[in-house]
Amino acid sequence: MKTLRILAIDDHEMTMLGYKFILENIEFEGYDIIVDTANTYEAGKKLIEDSVNSFKYDILLLDVQLFAPNENQPHSGEDLGILARKLVPQSKIAFMSSFSDNFRINSILKSVDPDGYLVKTDIDPKTLEDAVKTIVLNPPYYSSKALTAIRKKMANDIELDEKDKQILYHLSMGTKNKDLEKHIRLSPSSIENRKRHLKSLFGTENENDMALIIAAKNRGFI
Amino acid sequence: MKTLRILAIDDHEMTMLGYKFILENIEFEGYDIIVDTANTYEAGKKLIEDSVNSFKYDILLLDVQLFAPNENQPHSGEDLGILARKLVPQSKIAFMSSFSDNFRINSILKSVDPDGYLVKTDIDPKTLEDAVKTIVLNPPYYSSKALTAIRKKMANDIELDEKDKQILYHLSMGTKNKDLEKHIRLSPSSIENRKRHLKSLFGTENENDMALIIAAKNRGFI
DNA sequence: GGAAACCCCCAGAATTTTTAAGGATTTTCT
DNA sequence: AGAAAATCCTTAAAAATTCTGGGGGTTTCC
Missing domain, CATH: 3.40.50.2300 (Response regulator)
Known part of the structure; x- marks a missing residue:
């Protein structure tokens, strides 16, 4: 035994x-x-x-x-x-x-x-x-x-790099937009660019950050 | 019933x-x-x-x-x-x-x-x-x-874009190097660059393509 | 031996990303 | 309500990355 x-x-x-x-x-x-x-x-x-x-x-x-x-x-x-x-x-x-x-x-x-x-x-x-x-x-x-x-x-075809993931993560934790730059090594305008890009990837163009987070959650990223 | x-x-x-x-x-x-x-x-x-x-x-x-x-x-x-x-x-x-x-x-x-x-x-x-x-x-x-x-x-932290995946896939199918450009919309030298990059990602620097394919297979990409 | 294929490196061109600045709109707070 | 703060969008130049064509060396296979 x-x-x-x-x-x-x-x-x-x-x-x-x-x-x-x-x-x-x-x-x-x-x-x-x-x-x-x-x-x-x-x-x-x-x-x-x-x-x-x-x-x-x-x-x-x-x-x-x-x-x-x-x-x-x-x-x-x-x-x-x-x-x-x-x-x-x-x-x-x-x-x-x-x-x-x-x-x-x-x-x-x-x-x-x-x-x-x-x-x-x-x-x-x-x-x-x-x-x-x-x-x-x-x-x-x-x-x-x-x-x-x-x-x-596994079903997702969206590919995010580390910075994108950090942005999503911090946003989902309720980090204010203007505080994001303290956590992520990017300029404020780059962060905005990426946020806009993310919104288009997740199909939430011209919606606010909450919509983006919800979409990212549903797809399993957050 | x-x-x-x-x-x-x-x-x-x-x-x-x-x-x-x-x-x-x-x-x-x-x-x-x-x-x-x-x-x-x-x-x-x-x-x-x-x-x-x-x-x-x-x-x-x-x-x-x-x-x-x-x-x-x-x-x-x-x-x-x-x-x-x-x-x-x-x-x-x-x-x-x-x-x-x-x-x-x-x-x-x-x-x-x-x-x-x-x-x-x-x-x-x-x-x-x-x-x-x-x-x-x-x-x-x-x-x-x-x-x-x-x-x-899921355990992998390597992120590949579509072109990288195509290169790996075609290589694994036995496509000759010089025929790759027929399948992938990139110049021969770009393909070489990417292959070199891939080899460094998979830790097979200065090895041949076979080593790259094997490493990629083991990690679940091919 | 010679041609074909493969591998490595370079430098300019092309593309993408980042950044800063300015302005419009919305939200928050008093 | 009004001021201040935060968000959102655009533009244009700077920076970084990727692509490309070329030169040259080595190996492989007729």
């Missing part, structure tokens, strides 16, 4: 216990599943670092948003994922996220290229079991809402 | 009978599944056109390569998909393909944005059942090998 080691990191302790219970009771031919847990960024980081010189985890299950203890700065699970890819490239990485935010999904798929991505409202015992088996045997596993976001992205 | 109508179009008659048998025996709560079949492009097209004014199919299951009778020109299922999207937008569309060719998958995901994509070697009775249920209830469904191609694409 081989052992399948899973490390789950989520700052809600009770939900994590739920995962642990479900995961450890999965029937998986030839495998005995053991779940370690951590509920802070720091604790998780430590366990991953420790694993480098001992038993590697087969799967790291990372919550996208994590709070450090006694802080109100959220650490992103994304950072932890990037770190883990370097330290323990053998371990498969899967993310769990509360929101099916296109921008976040796209970003994580690029930066970490995880073996799984689960939107939390998609998770139930059955999908969790499917996910674990798929991630081990035949990755990747993307849950239904994640797939919807991925589909939007 | 509602009826779920599926139209399967594949030029190999026997495999299609296999699909029909499996599909019509699926247990799907509240649905009675009926499968129509066609084994040529023309026959399929006709059935789709006829369906406009009668019962719409719930799912169109299209083989990517189709041969017309008495011709040796293959018609692409992609064309049929594009047509069907216009004529019967209510019908869900799923593709079946023999090869898990990244270029083809990317192209179809853009042009048709199908509700399902199945690589044939991934298909067995269970996945076919999963696929149908997912496509009806909660699309999209992508089979394992399709997901692998999609994953490669």
Whole structure:
């Protein structure tokens, strides 16, 4: 009987216990599943670092948003994922996220290229079991809402460069027009040019920025 | 008992009978599944056109390569998909393909944005059942090998414009360097510039075109 | 050996992007 | 309501990028 080691990191302790219970009771031919847990960024980081010189985890299950203890700065699970890819490239990485935010999904798929991505409202015992088996045997596993976001992205023929993406992102965060230049290395008039260009790409000519953001959201860019 | 109508179009008659048998025996709560079949492009097209004014199919299951009778020109299922999207937008569309060719998958995901994509070697009775249920209830469904191609694409941060893609595509098809200019509206020296640029993007500087193609394939572009 | 194909580099031309400046319109705030 | 601020649009010159044609070197294949 081989052992399948899973490390789950989520700052809600009770939900994590739920995962642990479900995961450890999965029937998986030839495998005995053991779940370690951590509920802070720091604790998780430590366990991953420790694993480098001992038993590697087969799967790291990372919550996208994590709070450090006694802080109100959220650490992103994304950072932890990037770190883990370097330290323990053998371990498969899967993310769990509360929101099916296109921008976040796209970003994580690029930066970490995880073996799984689960939107939390998609998770139930059955999908969790499917996910674990798929991630081990035949990755990747993307849950239904994640797939919807991925589909939007793949169906798009609009190509945006980094600056365009930054403009869209900051606009969507409510950044005022005149403050954009502080975030993006371009002159105000260039930003306007690009905004106009973006509006024509998304078919929202002569409409305001809100229309642009909505169109970009629908197409999966934000 | 509602009826779920599926139209399967594949030029190999026997495999299609296999699909029909499996599909019509699926247990799907509240649905009675009926499968129509066609084994040529023309026959399929006709059935789709006829369906406009009668019962719409719930799912169109299209083989990517189709041969017309008495011709040796293959018609692409992609064309049929594009047509069907216009004529019967209510019908869900799923593709079946023999090869898990990244270029083809990317192209179809853009042009048709199908509700399902199945690589044939991934298909067995269970996945076919999963696929149908997912496509009806909660699309999209992508089979394992399709997901692998999609994953490669999503994980990439290299952005190529149309001309770059054309160059890669034609190179991968074995087009000779000096014939590239016949396919791509660029001067020979521009093509060289772009090829050099591509090689640096893919980290194959000072290597030959083969190395470039292999790198591009691995990253999911071709 | 010789022709054809491939690969590399250069410099001017052509194109696209950026920038600054000026003005019109709308929004916000008092 | 009126002033100030922010947004939106246009234009024209500067800057950056891309395209192109040419020269020349190396490899490949008759």
